[in-house]
Amino acid sequence: xxxxxxxxxxxxxxxxxxxxxxxxxxxxxxxxxxxxxxxxxxxxxxxxxxxxxxxxxxxxxxxxxxxxxxxxxxxxxxxxxxxxxxxxxxxxxxxxxxxxxxxxxxxxxxxxxxxxxxxxxxxxxxxxxxxxxxxxxxxxxxxxxxxxxxxxxxxxxxxxxxxxxxxxxxxxxxxxxxxxxxxxxxxx
Amino acid sequence: xxxxxxxxxxxxxxxxxxxxxxxxxxxxxxxxxxxxxxxxxxxxxxxxxxxxxxxxxxxxxxxxxxxxxxxxxxxxxxxxxxxxxxxxxxxxxxxxxxxxxxxxxxxxxxxxxxxxxxxxxxxxxxxxxxxxxxxxxxxxxxxxxxxxxxxxxxxxxxxxxxxxxxxxxxxxxxxxxxxxxxxxxxxx
DNA sequence: GGAGCAGTATACCACTCGGTATATAAGGTG
DNA sequence: CACCTTATATACCGAGTGGTATACTGCTCC
Numbered sequence: 517x518x519x520x521x522x523x524x525x526x527x528x529x530x531x532x533x534x535x536x537x538x539x540x541x542x543x544x545x546x547x548x549x550x551x552x553x554x555x556x557x558x559x560x561x562x563x564x565x566x567x568x569x570x571x572x573x574x575x576x577x578x579x580x581x582x583x584x585x586x587x588x589x590x591x592x593x594x595x596x597x598x599x600x601x602x603x604x605x606x607x608x609x610x611x612x613x614x615x616x617x618x619x620x621x622x623x624x625x626x627x628x629x630x631x632x633x634x635x636x637x638x639x640x641x642x643x644x645x646x647x648x649x650x651x652x653x654x655x656x657x658x659x660x661x662x663x664x665x666x667x668x669x670x671x672x673x674x675x676x677x678x679x680x681x682x683x684x685x686x687x688x689x690x691x692x693x694x695x696x697x698x699x700x701x702x703x704x
Numbered sequence: 705x706x707x708x709x710x711x712x713x714x715x716x717x718x719x720x721x722x723x724x725x726x727x728x729x730x731x732x733x734x735x736x737x738x739x740x741x742x743x744x745x746x747x748x749x750x751x752x753x754x755x756x757x758x759x760x761x762x763x764x765x766x767x768x769x770x771x772x773x774x775x776x777x778x779x780x781x782x783x784x785x786x787x788x789x790x791x792x793x794x795x796x797x798x799x800x801x802x803x804x805x806x807x808x809x810x811x812x813x814x815x816x817x818x819x820x821x822x823x824x825x826x827x828x829x830x831x832x833x834x835x836x837x838x839x840x841x842x843x844x845x846x847x848x849x850x851x852x853x854x855x856x857x858x859x860x861x862x863x864x865x866x867x868x869x870x871x872x873x874x875x876x877x878x879x880x881x882x883x884x885x886x887x888x889x890x891x892x
Numbered sequence: 893g894g895a896g897c898a899g900t901a902t903a904c905c906a907c908t909c910g911g912t913a914t915a916t917a918a919g920g921t922g
Numbered sequence: 923c924a925c926c927t928t929a930t931a932t933a934c935c936g937a938g939t940g941g942t943a944t945a946c947t948g949c950t951c952c
Binding site: 614617624625626671674677 | 720721808854855861863866888889
């Protein structure tokens with residue numbers, strides 16, 4: 517593995533476990549077996565390193581989500597696919613998802629929060645646009661797209677967090693349950 | 705206000721907005737209009753300051769939650785009361801709840817996560833014990849207490865976060881909806 | 893009135909922080 | 923070969939970190 521990838525790898529590990537502010541540049545370069553000028557050569561700054569890390573991971577992630585959220589005039593099925601994609605991605609990228617969760621809930625003025633804000637908003641837009649399209653078939657959704665997107669994402673994150681703690685297994689049955697529970701929430 | 709309270713006040717503000725790791729001791733004492741030895745006189749260390757802050761706030765918080773979670777053989781009603789208490793507390797202590805959320809999702813090996821861990825576990829136990837008691841009346845809950853507690857708390861936190869972003873209002877109608885949605889989740 | 897103690901400030905500590913000036917080595921290109 | 927670019931290391935920077943040694947003040951209690 518080249519040095520750039522190695523740095524990203526080590527940074528993800530450390531940020532996920534101890535947080536962006538809790539990890540120093542020195543520790544990252546030691547973990548990667550290189551020196552600081554190498555890191556600054558590739559990423560320019562600590563923040564630049566975080567940005568590159570988020571760019572690479574969210575690039576793939578949001579592409580997957582976008583594909584799953586394509587509306588096919590069957591909302592329950594689309595929700596099911598969406599939940600499944602989230603669970604699948606979280607299973608395959610558990611360290612990244614751990615970091616994503618802590619960044620999502622990071623204090624609003626923290627450096628880390630600013631870095632992740634755009635990517636999170638992108639995910640919101642993807643899910644919102646699903647509900648906007650669906651509202652042509654399902655009439656009773658007026659003005660609630662944002663809140664639907666937020667609660668769906670909230671529910672998904674709750675279960676992914678539980679799985680990171682080893683409390684649940686993100687299997688097909690859970691996908692079905694989460695999707696069903698969410699759809700029921702809309703109609704109640 | 706005495707200096708001790710002033711320090712706690714300023715620390716809560718700063719930690720909630722920029723995170724424990726993102727705020728230096730110097731900044732806290734400047735905000736409180738005192739000097740470092742005063743802070744170290746009262747709290748011994750930066751971590752001691754965080755511990756005292758959490759102790760004071762969670763002391764009150766968990767007492768309220770414990771009272772609301774007393775089981776009266778009517779689970780839907782108890783859930784309703786519990787959700788209402790969380791919402792009420794979050795409304796009256798929005799800065800603290802903002803900090804609580806970021807600490808709850810803080811990376812597992814971070815200093816802040818260690819500090820909050822015990823208090824969060826206490827909340828979990830309160831809610832778990834509610835479901836354990838209820839399971840004598842409602843048979844189909846075997847072994848799921850932990851997962852019920854986690855998903856209820858997860859749903860509550862999702863809506864409180866939305867309210868902190870100004871997206872929803874934590875009113876009685878929302879309390880009812882959240883409680884209903886959760887109960888439906890149990891029986892599905 | 894003197895002793896002791898809580899509370900506070902000045903001035904400092906060693907260390908770590910993010911970041912950089914400079915040099916060197918390797919590899920491709922004219 | 924000379925030259926440029928990329929990639930890397932040594933050694934350093936000023937500023938900020940959490941934390942403290944010391945001294946002074948004012949209050950309480952014998």
